[in-house]
Amino acid sequence: MYDVIIIGSGVMGMSIARGLSQSFANIAVIDRDEAGKHASYKAGGMLGAQNEFTKNSALFSLATTSQKMFKPLRDSLLEEVGVDIEYLNSGLIKLATNHYDNKKIEQQYQFLRQHFASVERLSPTDVQHMSNGAITSKHTNGIYMPEDNQINANRYTKGLLKSLSNRHIDRIYQTTVTHIESIKDGYRVETRNGAYYTEKLIVTGGAWTGKLLQQYLPCETVIGVKGEALLVEQPDLNLNITMFLTNGCYVIPKLKNRYLIGATSYFNDYSVGVSNSGKSWLKSQALHYIPDLKNGKIINQWSGIRPYCQNEQPIMDEVDKDLFVIAGHYRNGILLSPLIGELMSQWIISGHRPKQLYDFQIRRGERNEM
Numbered sequence: 001m002y003d004v005i006i007i008g009s010g011v012m013g014m015s016i017a018r019g020l021s022q023s024f025a026n027i028a029v030i031d032r033d034e035a036g037k038h039a040s041y042k043a044g045g046m047l048g049a050q051n052e053f054t055k056n057s058a059l060f061s062l063a064t065t066s067q068k069m070f071k072p073l074r075d076s077l078l079e080e081v082g083v084d085i086e087y088l089n090s091g092l093i094k095l096a097t098n099h100y101d102n103k104k105i106e107q108q109y110q111f112l113r114q115h116f117a118s119v120e121r122l123s124p125t126d127v128q129h130m131s132n133g134a135i136t137s138k139h140t141n142g143i144y145m146p147e148d149n150q151i152n153a154n155r156y157t158k159g160l161l162k163s164l165s166n167r168h169i170d171r172i173y174q175t176t177v178t179h180i181e182s183i184k185d186g187y188r189v190e191t192r193n194g195a196y197y198t199e200k201l202i203v204t205g206g207a208w209t210g211k212l213l214q215q216y217l218p219c220e221t222v223i224g225v226k227g228e229a230l231l232v233e234q235p236d237l238n239l240n241i242t243m244f245l246t247n248g249c250y251v252i253p254k255l256k257n258r259y260l261i262g263a264t265s266y267f268n269d270y271s272v273g274v275s276n277s278g279k280s281w282l283k284s285q286a287l288h289y290i291p292d293l294k295n296g297k298i299i300n301q302w303s304g305i306r307p308y309c310q311n312e313q314p315i316m317d318e319v320d321k322d323l324f325v326i327a328g329h330y331r332n333g334i335l336l337s338p339l340i341g342e343l344m345s346q347w348i349i350s351g352h353r354p355k356q357l358y359d360f361q362i363r364r365g366e367r368n369e370m
């Protein structure tokens, strides 16, 4: 019998497992795949606590707190398992892609200025200057968000995985969970390779969480939004700042003259691989604003499925005694993961829901009767 089983080995599951490791001796993380296949490994790595928010909310508050946790986390992962998550002080420029979005950019700027003195409004000339001449924004306005830095999400996820191993947490991979059943004093977790037993169960199944918890969640509570990305190498481009467009396309400067161009968004699409149409949309948007990317070489491309809940409001709730669900962090799962790992560990250890998580319950009327 385990103390805690976590289903899902993405950033959410692994951050929670890491947080619990000092208090529980028997923890297992179960995943149906080998590590490296899903959203957490495929993300851009932007820590967009400014970029992603236009109004005050409980999620905004979590995002700003979590953003600050990355520097110490970089140091602790480096010390514990020797993995550098490549935290870069790149900051971010957000640009409107049409005149209607100019208004939205101005509203977002007004909101952000109430919280961050460092945020600046940019004219097209400012944008060009700040990006060493790389970005041509023409007639659209921009906002500079210096605190929206970034990490390498792939390395971060690998660092967490190594840390689990270092902390003697059981990692049970290539093991699909098919059913969950409440038993006396805990749960029976049925998998394709047999059953496991646990006192407490945490489900962090990303975009597939709804499928796993059909008896607890209304269908379509969590759905998948496929995103595609390209990695381009361009030694002649001198861009050190992330560019994010209001239509969802972005270019993130990475180490070794590499630029990550993301991301498309296809709702309810769980397919794998980069489509020709997605690739050409990403290229055309990026090149329109950064013409020097034209001579770059695409060295990698991939897709991932973001977990989405209605109104972009994730679920973090106890759906039955000692059964927790953590899902739907959509475009901000990397950003939010350190804080969620910490808050969920506090909750499970103390038995009390942290007040920062009150707003993320499934509304009772929406819950399926058992």
Ligand SMILES: Cc1cc2nc3c(=O)[nH]c(=O)nc-3n(C[C@H](O)[C@H](O)[C@H](O)COP(=O)(O)OP(=O)(O)OC[C@H]3O[C@@H](n4cnc5c(N)ncnc54)[C@H](O)[C@@H]3O)c2cc1C
Pocket: 007, 008, 009, 010, 011, 012, 013, 030, 031, 032, 033, 038, 039, 040, 041, 042, 043, 044, 045, 046, 047, 048, 175, 176, 177, 178, 204, 205, 206, 207, 208, 209, 212, 226, 227, 228, 229, 262, 263, 303, 304, 305, 306, 307, 326, 327, 328, 329, 330, 331, 332, 333, 334, 335, 336
């Ligand atoms: C292209 C792209 C770019 C992104 N960019 C950013 C960004 O810049 N910044 C940011 O903060 N976020 C970004 N995100 C979002 C972020 O990646 C996600 O929010 C986050 O990774 C979700 O983590 P998770 O642990 O909930 O889910 P996942 O990483 O999807 O992990 C869920 C795991 O559950 C497992 N699982 C599911 N069902 C079962 C089952 N039945 N049995 C066993 N295991 C199961 C899956 O195999 C999977 O490994 C991006 C996402 C994509 C796709």
